[in-house]
Amino acid sequence: MTVPFSFQLTATDGQARLGSIATSRGAIRTPAFMPIATAGAIKGVGWDDVVAAGADIVLGNTYHLMLRPTAERIAALGGLHKFTGWSRPILTDSGGFQVMSLSELRKVEEAAVTFRSHIDGALVELSPERSIEIQTLLGADISMQLDECIRLPAPAADVERAMRLSLRWAERSKRAFGDSPGRALFGIVQGGDDRALRVESARALASIGFHGYAIGGLAVGEPQEVMLSIIEETAPHLPADKPHYLMGVGTPDDLVEAVARGIDMFDCVLPTRNGRHGTAFTRFGPINMKNARHVDDPRPLDEESRCPAARDFSRAYLCHLVRSNELLGQILLSTINLYYYQDVMAGMRAAIAEHRFDAFRREIKEGWARGDLAPR
């Protein structure tokens, strides 16, 4: 049954927002964190564990999937949900960000961006219309407009040119998307670290009209305070009755600070990427499991965790697996991190509902600041 895409704001606490997005494939509780299924899989974590961790939605990467196995192939196989076995909502990005970060020989023109595939060197063209077509073939519940995301710092003229191109691509994306019952299209605010450009971009997108609004081009190397101040200036200009999505962010602290500034949705590779490299995210802050302090420690990572792996295995075992470069170490830490990220989101949602977001924010930061358990 097709459920119209809709966003309901349930409660606010300061700028922090509690809400729910309705889709044909189930509800997305916001603030929401989307684990990243780059090529149609969460790296190192089985789908059952993604569900158990508490994720309502995952993100798939258009750039990777268009190159392999191709959007047409996935469509012929019944779409990305059927292909992967993940039956809940999926957001796909537009491919623009990975074109900039992964491909070679890219050429950005008004009509489209042209690049060479990082897999086989093939020349590929991606236009706003083609990006929408791909995301439609994939069967995304939420599609993103193609944008140009530039690295910071960048000359002011480049930032402005990319923002204006992204706006024109936003209009073309909306036209290409048309009326797709039950599916949503989000616009993306660009403008680098220029507040005036960000506000102009947000307002222009709002006047085009989207199902949701993303802030792109952040978490590209700038200090956290720069990112937060741009969110602070931009979020108030996003339509309040639509979801606000901060792309590619971030650390648990980033998530809390961004929710405090009115953000509803996030995606980031950190929980799985850092898990693969031996870092556990916990209520004690990030913990480097390679550290010698853990080698003889029989205690679990966190006996109060909801994640079985954080309770059932000793720190000594996790440390041994990481040091031995065992796949099981990558699997367990990635899973632990996905649980913790979802726990942070659930904690924020509960706190907003009870109008104690500031207390939650203070307490969770105090936990991180205290750091890990004292060595035994």
Add this chain to the structure above:
Amino acid sequence: MTVPFSFQLTATDGQARLGSIATSRGAIRTPAFMPIATAGAIKGVGWDDVVAAGADIVLGNTYHLMLRPTAERIAALGGLHKFTGWSRPILTDSGGFQVMSLSELRKVEEAAVTFRSHIDGALVELSPERSIEIQTLLGADISMQLDECIRLPAPAADVERAMRLSLRWAERSKRAFGDSPGRALFGIVQGGDDRALRVESARALASIGFHGYAIGGLAVGEPQEVMLSIIEETAPHLPADKPHYLMGVGTPDDLVEAVARGIDMFDCVLPTRNGRHGTAFTRFGPINMKNARHVDDPRPLDEESRCPAARDFSRAYLCHLVRSNELLGQILLSTINLYYYQDVMAGMRAAIAEHRFDAFRREIKEGWARGDLAPR
């Protein structure tokens, strides 16, 4: 509660044997296949899935664990079962085979083998007594004597020297093991491809007296018919009332042929190693999931499989994961293979119980010979 180690032979069908090994940590149904937890983890498969696959026992590698995290550390943490969370029986090898295959600068002398660690280059000495000490610290349910395993082909004099050294080490291992209630020590037959040496080794070990008898030094590159003919000549000289363990073997076909010749226990890296490299073992034979024939195939790998991953995902998805080098592909194929190996063992056990082992052997080989499903 300490249960005395014992082996009960329940049924025979030709040379094939159905039995059960009692241990303090649970029964081991034989013929048994032991997945390999080299460094205290099955590569790419969580412990819950190892249990669900149907394994009664796993193998841990003394060589890896003595170097990292060290046997003393694992003992201080409560032993290998507590360390890993695997509460069922564990067999540990003696370390001898990996010393030969992984380490550098090894020197085999009467007293001990000396080698350099492949991890940090440290000089390490491993004597029969030290190997038993390590396996006892790990808390193995079944320990193996230290032996010298040489590569084939080898000069006859070298094969004989290694066999006789292994016999002297068998006596020292038995003395060092002493009386360990509830724990077992297995001797290892050596002798290369020399039938007379093999028989002499088997008889000498039997007169020393062990809880079980292994055939070592096979599956080291010789053709299958050589391996099978050595098993054929050796197995009748192993005490019939004790388990017979063929070390490091093999393919599903090897397992069936070896059971047909009186073998009860196996270990091998193939299901997980080949799974990591894209091969699925199935009732259709081994399937290379990278193959282009699968890229558009919506069918499951095997709709009749007991393994959820073989039923719930399309061949197209598994192929995509392998081609994309996604961790999830390694995880799913390793899991599928562990299930299939256990299914082969369960099939053999049921067939022996019903005195239809020959029919089972013919039918399973016919399935492998027919090969994979026809392309759609």
